[in-house]
Amino acid sequence: MDLNLKNLFPETENLDILKHQQVTRLDLLNALNFLINEINISKKEEQPQKWLKSSEVKALLRISPGTLQNLRINGTLTYTKIGGIIFYSYEEILKVMEQNKVNRNTNE
Template structure:
């Protein structure tokens, strides 16, 4: 939180000075706008992981462990196994989702 205060008030090296100052509505609006911008920026910078563990894939696709195992067994999802841990490529999951897209049919 103090890092945000330093960005809002860069001229203030000693944060104790801020304790004795009144906060105006304009100060609150500026702080709120700053925090909203920080959140937007951090969301844009988030990149998905290249490799996901089974638990992450189950959560992402909202599927059961059995369904994930079936996707592995029938070759729908490729995977890499290192020791006892199974990893899935995020890009591969996106490709499979695109390849299995079903177009809506018209009910006329």
């Protein structure tokens, strides 16, 4: 069963090249596969990098510059400094978060 492109995409009505074409199930499946692939690519791009800059850590943890500095000073978060740029290991941040998890049944 072919579907009329005009019914599916009325905004294409004025495009001469598309006026008389029909959209087939195969066309829809190809478009769907393309969209799924694009979504998967963007999800991969959203994965954090191995090393994060201070601004990225502040945004990730939703903390102030002073709090991040205190975490560095008291040794809670280890870091690497190259030139004037401080880098934090994403894996180390996850480890610190796990180590500092508070059980609801214990007193803080």
